[in-house]
Each structure stands twice: as C-alpha cells, then as structure tokens.
Amino acid sequence: MLHLRLISPAERTDEVVRLIEGTVGTTHLAVIAGAAREPAGDLVMCDVAREAGDTLITSLRHLGLDDTGSISVDSIDLTLSRRADKAERDAPGEAADAVLWExxxxxxxxxxxxxxxxxxxxxxxxxxxxxxxxxxxxxxxxxxxxxxxxxxxxxxxxxxxxxxxxxxxxxxxxxxxxxxxxxxxxxxxxxxxxxxxxxxxxxxxxxxxxxxxxxxxxxxxxxxxxxxxxxxxxxxxxxxxxxxxxxxxxxxxxxxxxxxxxxxxxxxxxxxxxxxxxxxxxxxxxxxxxxxxxxxxxxxxxxxxxxxx
CATH class of the missing domain: 1.20.1080 (Glycerol uptake facilitator protein)
Structure with missing residues (x-):
C-alpha cells in the first residue's frame, strides 16, 4: 500500500476527493479543511494499492496539484485493515508488477x-x-x-x-x-x-x-x-x-x-x-x-x- 498526503487549494478539494473516491483501490480517505499553511489549503490523505498508485498520481498531476499544492507519497510496510485488504483485491493487476513512473x-x-x-x-x-x-x-x-x-x-x-x-x-x-x-x-x-x-x-x-x-x-x-x-x-x-x-x-x-x-x-x-x-x-x-x-x-x-x- 501507498500513503498519499496532499495539500489542495480549498476550491479544488472537492474535485480531488471525487478523483480519489472514483479510483479503484483507494481507501482511508481523510480531509482536514484549512489545515495547510504553506501553501494554504486543505490537507487530504488516503491510502492506495500500489497497483493503482501510478494512475492516481498521474491524475492528480493532471489537476495541477503538484503546482498549486503538493503530492507526497510514502510506502506503507504494514496495514491492518479490512478496507485496505479490499482495496488491494479490487485494484487491477499485482502490486509486484506495478511501476510507479514518477x-x-x-x-x-x-x-x-x-x-x-x-x-x-x-x-x-x-x-x-x-x-x-x-x-x-x-x-x-x-x-x-x-x-x-x-x-x-x-x-x-x-x-x-x-x-x-x-x-x-x-x-x-x-x-x-x-x-x-x-x-x-x-x-x-x-x-x-x-x-x-x-x-x-x-x-x-x-x-x-x-x-x-x-x-x-x-x-x-x-x-x-x-x-x-x-x-x-x-x-x-x-x-x-x-x-x-x-x-x-x-x-x-x-x-x-x-x-x-x-x-x-x-x-x-x-x-x-x-x-x-x-x-x-x-x-x-x-x-x-x-x-x-x-x-x-x-x-x-x-x-x-x-x-x-
């Protein structure tokens, strides 16, 4: 699993959330409005199966989030969650075969x-x-x-x-x-x-x-x-x-x-x-x-x- 920590301008947060919710293999979505100070915006966090990570990251970049906010990605060594297990099952492909191009x-x-x-x-x-x-x-x-x-x-x-x-x-x-x-x-x-x-x-x-x-x-x-x-x-x-x-x-x-x-x-x-x-x-x-x-x-x-x- 991958953990994404995003800083999104307030006016783009709803679009970012819809994108995450519409991506197969994501879970543990959390939004903290107004938490970010530099750059100013909302803090959005989620976990995503590795095999769906490249698709989501590419889509977030298409939204310009890397210019107006930030995209941080960390690998998760251990996740104890039924939702995470389901996300990995639903994501297409196998994690070992996935390539995170960015x-x-x-x-x-x-x-x-x-x-x-x-x-x-x-x-x-x-x-x-x-x-x-x-x-x-x-x-x-x-x-x-x-x-x-x-x-x-x-x-x-x-x-x-x-x-x-x-x-x-x-x-x-x-x-x-x-x-x-x-x-x-x-x-x-x-x-x-x-x-x-x-x-x-x-x-x-x-x-x-x-x-x-x-x-x-x-x-x-x-x-x-x-x-x-x-x-x-x-x-x-x-x-x-x-x-x-x-x-x-x-x-x-x-x-x-x-x-x-x-x-x-x-x-x-x-x-x-x-x-x-x-x-x-x-x-x-x-x-x-x-x-x-x-x-x-x-x-x-x-x-x-x-x-x-």
Missing part, C-alpha cells in the same frame, strides 16, 4: 546527479579495483563492484529514453562520463604513486592473472551477462526490491574494467588499455539496452493488464 523518475534523477559524493564513490571503487587487478585478488574486485554507483546513471538513461525525458538523459550521461573520467584519471595517478612506493609493479599487470584476466578480455558472455544484469537491475528498481541491486553490481565488470584500463594506461600497456575499454563499453551498452527494453516491456504489459476486466 517514483522511478525521481529516484533515477537523484542517483544520476553528478555530485561530490557520487564522484567519490566511483573513484574509490575504481581505486579498490586497481588494487584487485594488480594483486589478482577476486575479493577486491567484487568489493569494488559493490561500491560502484554507476547503475544509477545507467538506470537514468533507460528511464529517460522510455519516458522521453531529454534532461534526465543528459544528466545521466554527464554523470556517467564525468564520473568514470575522473575516477580513471585519479586511478592513473594512484597507480604511479603506488609504483613509486614499490607497492605496484608492472610485472604484476602483465603476468598471469587467472582471477582477474577477464576484465580486459571481452567476449560474447560479457555482453550476455550485461544484458541479464540490466534486466535484473531494472526489475529491482521498479518492484522496490533494492536488495537485488547488490547482485547486479557484482555481476558486471564496469568498474574493474575502468580500473584495469587506468592501470594499464599508467604503465603504457596499450593492448590491456584497449581491451579493458572495450569491456567497459560492452557492459555499459548491454545494461542500457536491456534496461530500456525491460522498462518498455513493463509499460506495455502493465497497460494491458490494467485493461483486463
């Missing part, structure tokens, strides 16, 4: 914003992965994958394409390109520093690396895994099962490939630099393609499901 757009907007924190995380992840490729340590590689925040901008690109939001697309691409460029530049300097201190050595990069050699050797499976991870990651976002994102992060080699490219560049190893860059681009393109197709399929399937009697 929530997804807002989430990907935040995750794809180029910020100091975002750059810090992707840089630290790339530096950890650099230690992993030099030491041929799979544990460090997995850790770096989990730390990397690059799935946010990738999801932002997918959402922007499906929802036709060019600003979100530009923001996401900018965060992705600038983030990786900054991370790789810092990792090159980090590699040179570690080499001077004797902790890194070129021989470790060119020698046998059974645990991490895959990061600069792209093949068909690299793209296939990226496609599968893109589907899983997108489903985890739209179904609010964020725990699956950790598994997605450690199944693709974006950050390790960027790290290996940076280390190889520092040592002047052109073949590994090129191979790692190809691996990075292959993974990024696979995730974006799969994510976009998944969102498009969800949009079509959910629309069909809601049209069923």
């Amino acid at each position: 929530e997804l757009t807002e989430a990907t907007h935040e995750e794809s914003t180029l910020s100091v924190t975002y750059v810090a995380f992707i840089t630290l992840a790339t530096m950890i992965a650099a230690c992993g490729v030099v030491l041929d340590n799979a544990v460090l590689i997995v850790g770096a994958m989990a730390v990397g925040p690059e799935f946010g901008p990738l999801a932002g690109i997918c959402t922007a394409v499906v929802r036709r939001r060019p600003r979100l697309a530009l923001r996401s691409v900018n965060a992705l390109l600038v983030g990786f460029a900054a991370a790789m530049a810092v990792t090159v300097c980090f590699t040179l520093f570690m080499d001077v201190t004797g902790l890194f050595h070129r021989s470790a990069l060119v020698g046998p690396r059974p645990n991490t050699g895959f990061v600069y050797a792209p093949d068909a499976f690299s793209f296939i895994v990226a496609l599968l991870a893109g589907v899983a990651g997108t489903l985890s976002l739209t179904s609010a099962k964020s725990g699956a994102l950790v598994g997605v992060a450690i199944s693709v080699t974006t950050v390790p490939a960027a790290a290996n490219a940076a280390v190889a560049l520092a040592y002047g190893d052109t073949p590994q630099t090129v191979g790692s860059t190809e691996q990075l681009l292959l993974n990024l393109s696979g995730i974006v393609l799969a994510g976009t197709l998944t969102l498009s399929a969800q949009k079509v399937l959910w629309k069909r499901q809601q049209q069923r009697p």
Whole structure:
C-alpha cells in the first residue's frame, strides 16, 4: 500500500476527493479543511494499492496539484485493515508488477546527479579495483563492484529514453562520463604513486592473472551477462526490491574494467588499455539496452493488464 498526503487549494478539494473516491483501490480517505499553511489549503490523505498508485498520481498531476499544492507519497510496510485488504483485491493487476513512473523518475534523477559524493564513490571503487587487478585478488574486485554507483546513471538513461525525458538523459550521461573520467584519471595517478612506493609493479599487470584476466578480455558472455544484469537491475528498481541491486553490481565488470584500463594506461600497456575499454563499453551498452527494453516491456504489459476486466 501507498500513503498519499496532499495539500489542495480549498476550491479544488472537492474535485480531488471525487478523483480519489472514483479510483479503484483507494481507501482511508481523510480531509482536514484549512489545515495547510504553506501553501494554504486543505490537507487530504488516503491510502492506495500500489497497483493503482501510478494512475492516481498521474491524475492528480493532471489537476495541477503538484503546482498549486503538493503530492507526497510514502510506502506503507504494514496495514491492518479490512478496507485496505479490499482495496488491494479490487485494484487491477499485482502490486509486484506495478511501476510507479514518477517514483522511478525521481529516484533515477537523484542517483544520476553528478555530485561530490557520487564522484567519490566511483573513484574509490575504481581505486579498490586497481588494487584487485594488480594483486589478482577476486575479493577486491567484487568489493569494488559493490561500491560502484554507476547503475544509477545507467538506470537514468533507460528511464529517460522510455519516458522521453531529454534532461534526465543528459544528466545521466554527464554523470556517467564525468564520473568514470575522473575516477580513471585519479586511478592513473594512484597507480604511479603506488609504483613509486614499490607497492605496484608492472610485472604484476602483465603476468598471469587467472582471477582477474577477464576484465580486459571481452567476449560474447560479457555482453550476455550485461544484458541479464540490466534486466535484473531494472526489475529491482521498479518492484522496490533494492536488495537485488547488490547482485547486479557484482555481476558486471564496469568498474574493474575502468580500473584495469587506468592501470594499464599508467604503465603504457596499450593492448590491456584497449581491451579493458572495450569491456567497459560492452557492459555499459548491454545494461542500457536491456534496461530500456525491460522498462518498455513493463509499460506495455502493465497497460494491458490494467485493461483486463
């Protein structure tokens, strides 16, 4: 269930209430006249089944409530109410299949914003992965994958394409390109520093690396895994099962490939630099393609499901 807290101008409250009452899957409607001060208006609250949430939110935006008042949405972890149970039964479709497009757009907007924190995380992840490729340590590689925040901008690109939001697309691409460029530049300097201190050595990069050699050797499976991870990651976002994102992060080699490219560049190893860059681009393109197709399929399937009697 979702809880909606609305601030409505007094002259629009009756229309808002009629809209809520006419939406299948809503319950627990409450109106407190004149309760809101900024902006001035009435406070309207209700609960709605997740599968009916996107329809109601879209309708409220069509009324201009996001401009003249406000729309706040919270997820309810537990509701003990027969009316709530009935609302969920009456709502079309299944809650697990429902996509809250406004929530997804807002989430990907935040995750794809180029910020100091975002750059810090992707840089630290790339530096950890650099230690992993030099030491041929799979544990460090997995850790770096989990730390990397690059799935946010990738999801932002997918959402922007499906929802036709060019600003979100530009923001996401900018965060992705600038983030990786900054991370790789810092990792090159980090590699040179570690080499001077004797902790890194070129021989470790060119020698046998059974645990991490895959990061600069792209093949068909690299793209296939990226496609599968893109589907899983997108489903985890739209179904609010964020725990699956950790598994997605450690199944693709974006950050390790960027790290290996940076280390190889520092040592002047052109073949590994090129191979790692190809691996990075292959993974990024696979995730974006799969994510976009998944969102498009969800949009079509959910629309069909809601049209069923």
